[in-house]
Amino acid sequence: METGAITSYIDVAQVTLYAFWVFFALLLFYIRQEDRREGYPLEADQSGFFNRDDWFFVPPAKTFLLPHGLGEVKAPNDKRDNADRPVPGIRLGNFSGSPYLPTGENPMLDSIGPGSWAERADKPDLRHEGDPKIVPLRVAPGFSIAEGEINPVGLRVVGCDLVVGGTITDVWVDRSEQMLRYLEVVTEVGDAPRTILVPINFGVFRKIRDGSRIFYVHALRGEQFALVPGTREAESITLLEEDRITAYYGSGLLYAEPSRQEPLA
Incomplete structure (x- = not known):
């Protein structure tokens, strides 16, 4: 027999190749299980029942320890965001994947x-030190607007209909990423003034005819700033509140004006 041969029909290279195939198959199976830890098993949007075809790849529950002593969570856990808040809408078609028409x-x-938002933790996102990442500039020592950049405090926030929604009173900074996240605004619309947050990436700074600047938000009309979801605390924001606030502005890109739901041509 030649060097490396185990028998006249099997050699080391052949065994190594077969072992690699088995290893690779098991690796693919493991990966396909791990990518189903969240969001599975799938739910049929017509019947509401779970898709039992996923049973082979859905992994057994694993316990994850949360940082900062926030307990533990198991995944997968079959929890659904709409378990306690049914979708306030009607389906536009009797087929899987058909869109919903809001009825609220x-x-x-x-x-x-x-405007969809997920049931994230109703607690602030924390830094390694254990304090909130995103806070107003007034309680973030060591942070300030860079020299030469626009300081938005005092500027008016204007909607797509050019109606003033409020005035910027502070800036909220992400102390981990060292970047601006939100503008704190006191509204001038609605029944009474409110303090709301405007995601910095939902608007642009513009100069108007008199040379002054405004913060223009195309997603909303001026009056709609009055109903932006608020925060429970004045100087911190939870993950759930972030999702709901951002979803409100995202939904405005479709629902703020009736014409936005119509065909372009």
């Missing part, structure tokens, strides 16, 4: 389409 008084709060 304010479609921008119905958590449908671009």
Whole structure:
């Protein structure tokens, strides 16, 4: 027999190749299980029942320890965001994947389409030190607007209809990423002034005819700033609140004006 041969029909190279195939197959199976830890088993959007075809790849539950002593969570756990808040809308077709038409008084709060939000933890995102990442500049020592950049405090926030929604009173900074996240605004619309947050990436700074600057938000009309979801605390924001606030502005891109739901041509 030649060097490396185990028998006249099997050699080391052949065994190594077969072992690699087995290892690679097991690796693919493991990966396909791990990518189903969240969001599975799938739920049929017509019947509401779980897709039992996923049973082979859905992994057994694993316990994850959360940082900062926030307990533990198991995944997968079959929890659904709409278990306690049914979708306030009707289906536009009797087929899988058909869109929903909001039926609530304010479609921008119905958590449908671009306004969808997930049931994230109702606690602030924390830094390694254990304190909130995103806070107003007034309670973030060591942080300030860079020299030469626009300081938005005092500027007016204007909606797509050019109606002033409020005035910027502070800036919220992400102390981990060292970047601006939100603008704190006191509204000038609605029944009474409110303090709300405007995601910095939902608007642009513009100069108007008199040479002054405004913060223009195309997603909303001026009056709609009055209903932006608020925060429980004045100087911190939870993960759930972040999702709901951002979803409100996202939904405005479709629902703020009736014309935005119509065909372009």
